[in-house]
Amino acid sequence: MNTNTNMMIETKHLTRRYGTRVVVDDVNLQVKKGEIYGFLGPNGAGKTTTIRMLLGLIRPSAGEVLLFGRELSRHRMEVLGKIGSLVESPSYYGHLTGHENLQTIQKLLGLKKNRIDEVLETVRLTKDAHRPVKGYSLGMKQRLGIAAALLRDPEMVILDEPTNGLDPAGIHEVRQLILDMPRQHGITVLVSSHLLSEIDQVATQVGIINGGRLIFQDSIDVLRRESRPxxxxxxxxxxxxxxxxxxxxxxxxxxxxxxxxxxxxxxxxxxxxxxxxxxxxxxxxxxxxxxxxxxxxxxxxxxxxxx
Amino acid sequence: MSATTLSGLASERVKLTRTWLVWLAILAPVGIYGMNWFNFDLRYEYLFPPGTDVWDVVIRNFHMLSSLALPFGATLLAAMIAGLEHQADAWKQMLALPVSRTRIFFSKWLWVAGLLLLSSVLLVAAMLVLGWQFGFAVEDGWRVAAREGLLPFLATLPLVSIQLWLSCTMRNQATPFAVGLVGALFAPPMAGSMIGKWIPYAYPSMAFPSPKNPFDPEWTAWLGLGVGLVTLIVCALDFARRDVR
CATH class of the missing domain: 3.30.70.270 (Reverse transcriptase/Diguanylate cyclase domain)
Known part of the structure; x- marks a missing residue:
């Protein structure tokens, strides 16, 4: 057991190589409870690879991931049960309605049926719940993805580029949802983006990754202080x-x-x-x-x- | 079956809403029935000269088509079930859930195998109905028809594991299709050689219950069941340890 129970995500020397190419290099992330952690970096910097390792989708070449103070490699089922995730482009079965899409997860995890309506309400898709998702706009699909992440009432949500490709209205809606998570539901958020302005508007903590290395990690205020005139x-x-x-x-x-x-x-x-x-x-x-x-x-x- | 396996099956069922999969499993035996109706009607005298074992002729004619339809069916159903996830880009969402990955593979396997079993049961009914329509005694035929339904089905199980594994691990379904089609077409002629029992794609063709079958259909079916379960475990474990795109 880790002594620091406030640490939601902690990676230790997390590294991932593809052949000789090092995509994630000795990254030590620290995300505390209640934060909105902005994970920032240009495209190809290693954000998605890091996030996939946090979710156990790919294995680290070296180092380890601790979620809620427990090793992901040993307690995968237990820790993943407390996490909701949205990785890159939204996942959706186009031939199913929004409601049915969430049903596939609700049934798989044996969750209560009424959770579906609750999360659809949260992301304001109640009206479109019974329409096939292939007719949804990208923003609606992304909100459905967020609903899927919230479905099991997680303690933490990991969102990879949730505003990618959205129009300004869509970006605003997603940003509002992210801001509401810690406030209304006590959820810790890790959100990645290649856009500083995105992170600037929501994050309390910031980690900047470039070329696979974490080059900055502190509160957004420290980053702002650097900008003294x-x-x-x-x-x-x-x-x-x-x-x-x-x-x-x-x-x-x-x-x-x-x-x-x-x-x-x-x-x-x-x-x-x-x-x-x-x-x-x-x-x-x-x-x-x-x-x-x-x-x-x-x-x-x-x-x-x-x- | 544990609760998690059942919930996996229920989740898969939702995904199949408004797809062709179940229809495919129903229409295939209906198609085979229709083709044999023409076949029997056109060449009745040739196929059933006086004194023939009529039910043996019936199951062998059905088997000619079903021994191809089963491997094709396994290939197609596996590709469609895995294709749903590829198309939806859903692997990353599903496999980040607190669910065992081997169980997810197992649920999909049960669906493919279950739909093939449904087809096989319908095929038994189709054989009996067609035989009855041509005036053959159902009470003499149901035993052999039931065996023709069950034995080739069991012999197809290794293909269910292999095709599902190929289709789940490859985004492009061309390769699994090619493997399935080439296997189904070229393996049966090799069944007679020494290596026949090492090629699971030949098993369905070897498992028909007829005195004219040079192989032991029961033995082939048991072999299919055994190899099917071993390949299921191996494929599920490999699926579980792979990186998810």
């Missing part, structure tokens, strides 16, 4: 101005003909301006430049590709 100062003689400010203890750098001051400098804009003017500099521009989460993410992943 820098100060950009334009003067006629940047070299002399830099000397002056450095003399005052400011870490000033010259980039593209302008002075850049790090983090905390923004709070003393007035003082910095006065120093420069009193020393005879002509200050033509002072501005705060905010780094977006996108910039930080790109810095971390070292990728210039669009996300």
């Amino acid at each position: 820098r100060l950009r100062v334009v003067t006629e003689r940047p070299g002399a101005a830099q000397m002056l400010l450095r003399g005052q203890g400011h870490a000033a750098e010259i980039e593209a003909g302008a002075l850049w001051l790090e983090g905390g400098a923004a709070e003393n804009i007035g003082a910095i301006n006065r120093e420069l003017v009193l020393a005879g500099h002509t200050v033509t521009r002072i501005e705060e430049v905010k780094r977006s989460l996108e910039d930080i993410f790109l810095d971390l992943t070292g990728k210039d590709v669009s996300l």
Whole structure:
């Protein structure tokens, strides 16, 4: 037994190789109870492979998965019983109605019949419950997938790219469902995405994976703090101005003909301006430049590709 | 049967709603019945000269078609049942559930085998009805007809395991189809050679209860049942340890 009962997901040195290619490399995920954990990374970074290992769909080459503090490899049935999942594209039998689709799981797991109506209500598909799913929009299919994940009243839900390919309205609905899970049902959520903006709007914790390695894992606030604004100062003689400010203890750098001051400098804009003017500099521009989460993410992943 | 196996069967039943599978199992024996009606009607004098064992002729004519229909049926039903999951992209959803994977394979196997059994039972009825229509005494024929229903069915069980395993583990159903069709067409002629008993695809053709059968049909049926169960276990265990796409 693990001592930390608050840890819903914990992976230890989780690794998966395909031949010589390492797809997931020594990943140590930690997801605590009640969190919405955003699992972020560009396409092909190893998100889906990691999630498949969390669900026991594929085996790790090395390392282990602990769910609710218990090893997945030894207690598969017990721990999977408390998890609902939606992996990538939605699974659905097109010739069956939404209700019948959920019935296949309800019967297999021997759940109560009325759970079907409850979860259909949760994802607002009650009206379309008795229509063949092949006529559903992608957003409805995805919501049906979420209903399937909620069917057995799980303690934790793992959603892989749940908003992929949805239109803005669909994305909004899925986001709302995710936000409601911890609030209304006490469900811990792990949600993956290649879109930072998606994660930014729902997550409390963030893990960033790139090239199979987990390169960041902390609360979303820590990630946001990284985005503290820098100060950009334009003067006629940047070299002399830099000397002056450095003399005052400011870490000033010259980039593209302008002075850049790090983090905390923004709070003393007035003082910095006065120093420069009193020393005879002509200050033509002072501005705060905010780094977006996108910039930080790109810095971390070292990728210039669009996300 | 345990509760989990029954719930697996019930879950599979829901998936078969509005599909052709059950109809296929019903229509195949009806088709064989119809073809033999023409066959008997057209060449009655040739097939049944005075003094022949009429029921032996009936079951051998049915067997000519059913020995092909059973392997084809196993191939087709397995491909359709597995194809439902491939089409639905449902393996990843189903196999992440707290259910034993071998049981999931077992439920599907029971459905394929069960539908083939339904076909076989209907085939027995078809033989008796057609014989009766041509004036043969049912009380003389039901025993041999029942054996013709049951023995080739048991001999087909290894194919149920193998075809279901192929169809479940491969996304593209062309390979399982090719294996099933080639096996059903080319294995029976090899039944007479030494290697015949090593090719399960030849078993259905070897299991008809007639004095004209060079093989022992009962022995072939037992062999089919034994190999069928062993291959079921092996295939289910392999299915359970595979990575899920």
